[in-house]
Amino acid sequence: MRTQVCIIGGGPSGLLLSQLMHRAGIDTVVLERRTRDYVLSRIRAGVLEEGSAAMLRKAGVGARMDREGFVHDGVFLSTQNRGFRIDIKGLTGKSVMVYGQTEVTADLYKARDDMGGTVIHEALDVCPHDLDTNAPFVTYRKDGAERRIDCDYVAGCDGFHGVSRTCIPNAVLKEYERVYPFGWLGILSETPPVSHELIYAGHERGFALCSMRNTNLSRYYVQAPLTDTPEAWSDERFWGELKRRIPPEAADTLVTGPSIEKSLAPLRSFVAEPMAWGRLFLVGDAAHIVPPTGAKGLNLAFSDVHYLSEALIAEYEGEKGATAGYSDKALARVWKAIRFSWWFTTTMHRFPDQTEFDQKIQNSELDYLSTSTAAQSTLAEQYVGIPY
Numbered sequence: 001m002r003t004q005v006c007i008i009g010g011g012p013s014g015l016l017l018s019q020l021m022h023r024a025g026i027d028t029v030v031l032e033r034r035t036r037d038y039v040l041s042r043i044r045a046g047v048l049e050e051g052s053a054a055m056l057r058k059a060g061v062g063a064r065m066d067r068e069g070f071v072h073d074g075v076f077l078s079t080q081n082r083g084f085r086i087d088i089k090g091l092t093g094k095s096v097m098v099y100g101q102t103e104v105t106a107d108l109y110k111a112r113d114d115m116g117g118t119v120i121h122e123a124l125d126v127c128p129h130d131l132d133t134n135a136p137f138v139t140y141r142k143d144g145a146e147r148r149i150d151c152d153y154v155a156g157c158d159g160f161h162g163v164s165r166t167c168i169p170n171a172v173l174k175e176y177e178r179v180y181p182f183g184w185l186g187i188l189s190e191t192p193p194v195s196h197e198l199i200y201a202g203h204e205r206g207f208a209l210c211s212m213r214n215t216n217l218s219r220y221y222v223q224a225p226l227t228d229t230p231e232a233w234s235d236e237r238f239w240g241e242l243k244r245r246i247p248p249e250a251a252d253t254l255v256t257g258p259s260i261e262k263s264l265a266p267l268r269s270f271v272a273e274p275m276a277w278g279r280l281f282l283v284g285d286a287a288h289i290v291p292p293t294g295a296k297g298l299n300l301a302f303s304d305v306h307y308l309s310e311a312l313i314a315e316y317e318g319e320k321g322a323t324a325g326y327s328d329k330a331l332a333r334v335w336k337a338i339r340f341s342w343w344f345t346t347t348m349h350r351f352p353d354q355t356e357f358d359q360k361i362q363n364s365e366l367d368y369l370s371t372s373t374a375a376q377s378t379l380a381e382q383y384v385g386i387p388y
Helices: 012-023 036-041 050-058 063-068 088-092 101-114 235-245 297-316 322-348 356-371 373-383
Strands: 005-008 028-032 070-072 075-079 082-086 096-098 118-121 124-129 137-142 145-150 153-156 174-189 199-202 208-214 217-224 259-273 280-282
Touching: 005 012, 005 124, 005 137, 012 028, 012 050, 012 101, 012 297, 036 101, 050 063, 050 096, 050 297, 063 101, 075 356, 082 356, 082 373, 088 373, 096 208, 174 235, 199 322, 208 235, 217 235, 235 259, 259 322, 280 322, 297 322, 322 356, 322 373, 356 373
Parallel strands: 005 028, 005 153, 028 118, 075 199, 153 280
Antiparallel strands: 070 096, 075 082, 124 137, 137 145, 174 217, 174 259, 199 208, 208 217
């Protein structure tokens, strides 16, 4: 098989890149290790920056998002059960869109189907070859037979554990990592959200987040030790802990119910440099991971897609060397988001070795944020996403 761009990974970033390439007249093949049903069953974040929402519209897949998504003009923060709202629309002129990643992926799959895009599922043992030449190719196994795709470029959208990053020589690749000593225990419940906007709560017992997917599907998190397991947290224990950490006006109106999904996710910051080598380009989690505080993961993947799609289109339109600047452009934005996510995480969470002095500093930081327009503007600007 021959294509122009072989995309490894059929999650939202791989599908969005394929969709944008197709609309520009560039042929792609997407290889995905899992089944479509598995990809669509993954529960992920649902806060889209204005730039991410604009990219989905540009790709022709924004209609359902605009119809069913929730536009949020602000966000609530609290410290020690005292809450305050940050008017992100008033401070930046921009909003965020709450629309689940599962729904984004479903919309992208439908668009690829409608346009006759090639997405190969259950592609096993994917392996890129000759990436430092002008004739790269990718091999994989499907239905017991080995197959080959010749291409001009390879886009690694295959996540942190994918094969793409490992193809960059150790002498070239440099990795930066910060592992946090706690995780987020999250549940999904078929209950109305406690607030029409997100609540980020800092508390001496640990962080909590109140989020939503739709008018009757809520997503809640509490900070928990990594030694815990989801099974150790009964629904009753979870709801009780959440109520302790959020403002009383929210706790009093919280509607509880059986959880339909429960998981414990570790937190880390990770960046790989460079994000390109030869004819290979890394996109999204293949190159970087952020803590979920501030919801930058999917949004960073989409900004990578923005830079890469523009570079590839320019290259095919005759601008030789257009792809050479991809890594530097993407990384400049990545590190800004890494910094924001690190700051937001360290400000809102309780660390195991934290002293009373450290707690006082955290409380003071949030107190200042609650009264300073300048501080709120800084948070709002980063929360809605810095321009591409």
